[in-house]
Amino acid sequence: MQYVEALSEEKAKYVSVFLAGGITNCPDWQAYIVDKLKNEKITIFNPRRKNFSTDDPSAVEGQIAWEYSHLHISNINSFWFPKESICPITLLELGSALERDKPLAIGTHPGYGRRIDVEIQTEKRRPDLEIYYTLDGLAEEIKRLSKKI
Numbered sequence: 215m216q217y218v219e220a221l222s223e224e225k226a227k228y229v230s231v232f233l234a235g236g237i238t239n240c241p242d243w244q245a246y247i248v249d250k251l252k253n254e255k256i257t258i259f260n261p262r263r264k265n266f267s268t269d270d271p272s273a274v275e276g277q278i279a280w281e282y283s284h285l286h287i288s289n290i291n292s293f294w295f296p297k298e299s300i301c302p303i304t305l306l307e308l309g310s311a312l313e314r315d316k317p318l319a320i321g322t323h324p325g326y327g328r329r330i331d332v333e334i335q336t337e338k339r340r341p342d343l344e345i346y347y348t349l350d351g352l353a354e355e356i357k358r359l360s361k362k363i
Contacts, residue, residue, distance in 0.1 A: 321352035
């Protein structure tokens with residue numbers, strides 16, 4: 215596995231996946247996914263970084279630009295909606311991704327406050343997609359999709 219954390223511009227060596235989802239006010243679910251995929255030939259683009267201050271406007275601008283770029287260059291977009299946060303930016307990113315013809319892996323904690331919105335919007339645009347309700351299920355879907363590319 216190759217791990218690329220925001221704001222690195224390292225190029226992907228393998229099939230790449232962007233881990234879209236909460237990065238503040240929620241657990242570090244990305245670390246769990248990274249651990250589950252550590253033995254795969256996959257490049258992970260992780261927007262959660264160890265040192266990030268939302269008080270610095272230039273840092274926020276750089277973060278947004280990196281996420282936008284890597285959502286588009288990755289082979290797979292993965293989404294996780296944790297129960298601790300509504301994740302409005304992730305909802306925006308999902309809406310945009312549903313309109314593109316790119317492999318998607320979507321997961322939501324069963325207790326996520328806008329779960330029904332994710333389910334209905336996904337069903338309307340991409341009825342073939344399964345939504346996963348555990349991080350293990352999401353990780354398995356990422357593995358499955360990466361082997362198809």
